[in-house]
Ligand code: AMP
């Protein structure tokens with residue numbers, strides 16, 4: 148019997164998830180809180196607050212919703228899965244303790260330490276231990292060094308100073324600045340040299356299946372320069388993730404993570420995002436995330452040939468081991484078009500033109516809003532434009548060809564998305 152589903156979130160990731168779920172024969176009706184103009188035609192956008200669990204629960208009962216899929220990390224870290232599971236409602240996404248893999252860097256590092264999972268050497272300090280942290284940095288004398296706020300910081304909680312003075316200033320900033328809440332505890336870790344990639348696994352608490360890998364582009368500027376952003380583009384699969392490397396990542400990282408969480412009493416159900424540094428000594432964990440990457444999701448979901456909703460339901464019922472998931476063999480690239488000024492100050496409400504020149508499924512909305520017949524910018528990351536092909540070069544070319552059809556005032560995008568991947572073929 149087809150079911151009603153609730154999807155939480157309103158970014159490009161959620162547009163891609165809504166698109167995937169809406170193609171399922173097992174779906175009766177999809178509701179998206181809050182959704183965006185891209186999800187309007189795939190279900191019903193609902194103006195509720197994803198932080199108001201009681202209101203969400205009332206809505207779920209009112210609409211006979213049988214499954215909730217959680218896009219972003221904050222509701223998971225705040226315990227939405229525990230809240231709804233205790234009311235016998237099926238949720239796709241980890242419970243609060245399992246989401247701590249993302250919600251607390253200290254928890255994640257200690258967990259990896261307990262289970263022998265390769266990651267950078269580290270030490271944790273309390274905010275009151277500023278002097279000890281400073282002493283630790285001075286005595287180790289190795290730069291760059293990596294300073295991380297323990298809690299969620301919207302991607303802004305990591306500082307990588309290159310000199311002793313910069314490191315002391317960074318420490319001060321984490322202590323007193325806007326981040327001081329997230330940084331009530333602080334992880335100081337060794338800088339890892341290498342290429343970054345992410346691997347995504349879908350998990351039912353007991354078993355997992357790898358559903359893809361990708362490379363994000365976090366910096367605002369070409370050549371990976373400038374400020375960190377939520378992600379300026381991604382491509383999949385990443386050639387740096389060879390079959391041999393993936394085997395090693397599964398054996399040394401993903402399997403021990405899933406087994407370890409189960410062993411410690413926090414079975415991991417949902418998407419496990421493993422951010423990796425491919426070092427000379429092999430792959431090491433940079434970070435875990437407890438949900439899909441944004442924009443990585445936008446290049447992985449379209450590659451799934453299997454029914455996304457059925458796969459998600461298999462996870463919530465603990466039946467993933469009996470479920471085969473199929474993918475196509477194409478490369479995909481997404482270029483994120485952002486409002487000029489992002490990730491700092493930018494203007495909104497610029498009219499976007501050219502969307503009518505693109506077919507459906509070739510782009511996903513993020514920070515947009517509808518005003519009558521017009522679509523306006525409404526955030527930093529505005530649109531994800533997708534290209535696909537038999538080769539990475541084709542995927543990149545198609546994405547940029549489509550980007551060229553879209554206009555809005557002060558639009559900005561990186562022109563080198565995927566270039567890192569192409570190097571592996573030359
Ligand atoms: P995180 O939020 O932990 O993913 O960190 C954000 C970014 O900082 C990562 O994507 C890396 O580019 C960089 N980073 C974090 N930890 C390290 C590390 N130990 N060594 C080198 N780069 C790092």
Ligand code: GLY
Nearest residue numbers: 377378440441442
């Ligand atoms: N694109 C990085 C993230 O979703 O965390």
